[in-house]
Amino acid sequence: MKIKNICCIGAGYVGGPTMAVIAQKCPEINVTVVDINENRIAAWNDEDVENIPIYEPGLSAVVKEARGRNLFFSTDVEAAIDSADMIFISVNTPTKTYGIGKGMAADLKFIELCARQIARVSKNDKIVVEKSTLPVRTAEALKNILDNTGNGVNYQILSNPEFLAEGTAVDDLMNPDRVLIGGDINTEGGNEAVQALVDIYAHWIPRERILTTNVWSSELSKLTANAFLAQRVSSINAMSELCEKTGADVNEVAKAVGMDSRIGQKFLKSSVGFGGSCFQKDILNLVYIAKSFGLNEVADYWHQVIIMNDHQKKRFASNIVKTLFNTVSGKKIAFLGWAFKKDTNDTRESSAIYVADYLLNEQAEIVVYDPKVKREQVYADLDYLNSRSEDENRQRVRVVNDPYEACKGSHAVAVLTEWDEFENYDWQKIYDDMLKPAFLFDGRKLLERKKKEEIGFEFYAIGS
Numbered sequence: 001m002k003i004k005n006i007c008c009i010g011a012g013y014v015g016g017p018t019m020a021v022i023a024q025k026c027p028e029i030n031v032t033v034v035d036i037n038e039n040r041i042a043a044w045n046d047e048d049v050e051n052i053p054i055y056e057p058g059l060s061a062v063v064k065e066a067r068g069r070n071l072f073f074s075t076d077v078e079a080a081i082d083s084a085d086m087i088f089i090s091v092n093t094p095t096k097t098y099g100i101g102k103g104m105a106a107d108l109k110f111i112e113l114c115a116r117q118i119a120r121v122s123k124n125d126k127i128v129v130e131k132s133t134l135p136v137r138t139a140e141a142l143k144n145i146l147d148n149t150g151n152g153v154n155y156q157i158l159s160n161p162e163f164l165a166e167g168t169a170v171d172d173l174m175n176p177d178r179v180l181i182g183g184d185i186n187t188e189g190g191n192e193a194v195q196a197l198v199d200i201y202a203h204w205i206p207r208e209r210i211l212t213t214n215v216w217s218s219e220l221s222k223l224t225a226n227a228f229l230a231q232r233v234s235s236i237n238a239m240s241e242l243c244e245k246t247g248a249d250v251n252e253v254a255k256a257v258g259m260d261s262r263i264g265q266k267f268l269k270s271s272v273g274f275g276g277s278c279f280q281k282d283i284l285n286l287v288y289i290a291k292s293f294g295l296n297e298v299a300d301y302w303h304q305v306i307i308m309n310d311h312q313k314k315r316f317a318s319n320i321v322k323t324l325f326n327t328v329s330g331k332k333i334a335f336l337g338w339a340f341k342k343d344t345n346d347t348r349e350s351s352a353i354y355v356a357d358y359l360l361n362e363q364a365e366i367v368v369y370d371p372k373v374k375r376e377q378v379y380a381d382l383d384y385l386n387s388r389s390e391d392e393n394r395q396r397v398r399v400v401n402d403p404y405e406a407c408k409g410s411h412a413v414a415v416l417t418e419w420d421e422f423e424n425y426d427w428q429k430i431y432d433d434m435l436k437p438a439f440l441f442d443g444r445k446l447l448e449r450k451k452k453e454e455i456g457f458e459f460y461a462i463g464s
């Protein structure tokens, strides 16, 4: 089966980059990415390709090449569904904020809406691909909706979880460790559907890196991968606290253990806690699934990864208060970085938000500088927590476009995101313009301690 038209529902951090790369690599396939968010689609269509809504190194070049040729962004969801042979569902699956499973389970209402819309609109057979991260066995529910509310057409459901990380999305998509495709390989139709998706990826990915499994293994592998990755961060962060008490240095410990090839070097960078839209939500979802099967030990085991992460964020913030003579009331604290990691403008679940919230509760004044995050986003993130009035957030937090302005006149500077540019600043100038003693808190172990101490900073870094 040759796929001619792809529709992707959801033009977000996954749908946008993933489809841009598929379109670039498969010029004979028309790829239409649709979304109900008109502003987002308008931004994807912006004449100036630098204004696309997602900042990812290398992405604008890919979009530039394919957009208008075989890559299209549209708000006409129904038309795109109608003409597609293959539909990717790439909508958000946030943690539920209401009802059963509140605060734990994944909210599948956007997924269900997509399924119902596909069923309503489709007039010919379709392959529906789960690209969003979903609880294991969601494909069953999708199939149920499609088969029972549709027009009698046939659907094949595939699971094709995405493993890209933000900030390196284009590289990850161009050269993935593996592509995972789950399908009903025991039936002819299922096999054909799997093969159709394999053929798409085989345009640029070696066949041995395209892994096919049954649907449930594929769905569960995605949650497992994120849980394992987050667990490594929580493991090293747990050690960071012990390092601070014992004179060990967490970077040295990470290097020493990571050189064991059974452990490996990656994902052992201690930090102010992991953020991002997925690790926490996916682990909570895993915990919820385990609990729903009565597997309490399994649930508790994974829940501890989140508990450790919350502790790390809180610990960083409370250390700032303690070090600043037990009060930050009325003190100005400069934040370098707001994004959840470098090279992205995404702030979802960023540790910076929680550290700021903690310090604001202690009546600090905060000035934020981030190279890619917009002012409105910082306020939206704080407002979302509902800890104080929107007015108060605007009175107590300033967002500036210049790092030196952010640090000027501050009692302390805190590094919350590991943007490369931070290490290259004129730290002497920053020091000269700060109140003394000038405190510097490195939540990313990014800055070189010796140089900063020579300048005169009181320097604190996670894990040493």
Ligand SMILES: NC(=O)C1=CN([C@@H]2O[C@H](COP(=O)(O)OP(=O)(O)OC[C@H]3O[C@@H](n4cnc5c(N)ncnc54)[C@H](O)[C@@H]3O)[C@@H](O)[C@H]2O)C=CC1
Pocket (backbone or CB within 6 Å): 009, 010, 011, 012, 013, 014, 015, 034, 035, 036, 037, 040, 077, 090, 091, 092, 093, 110, 113, 114, 131, 132, 133, 134, 162, 163, 164, 165, 166, 277, 278
């Ligand atoms: N952000 C990431 O790096 C990764 C995310 N994922 C998963 O991919 C999924 C999507 O994540 P993101 O792209 O980050 O989310 P996102 O929030 O950036 O994008 C989702 C988009 O779907 C749109 N949408 C929702 N319902 C819709 C509907 N019925 N019709 C049309 N559009 C609709 C929203 O307006 C939004 O623009 C999630 O399940 C996430 O867990 C997986 C791997 C990586």
Ligand SMILES: O=C(O)[C@H]1O[C@H](OP(=O)(O)OP(=O)(O)OC[C@H]2O[C@@H](n3ccc(=O)[nH]c3=O)[C@H](O)[C@@H]2O)[C@H](O)[C@@H](O)[C@@H]1O
Pocket (backbone or CB within 6 Å): 133, 162, 163, 164, 165, 166, 167, 226, 229, 233, 266, 267, 268, 269, 270, 271, 272, 273, 274, 275, 276, 277, 278, 279, 340, 341, 342
């Ligand atoms: O499902 C998802 O959404 C994605 O989640 C993560 O990707 P992402 O969250 O974009 O970024 P990561 O590089 O994993 O970083 C997550 C958080 O952990 C932190 N981190 C990461 C690595 C590390 O060693 N230390 C550390 O503190 C980062 O700063 C960041 O806050 C996974 O790495 C992707 O494989 C997955 O597809």
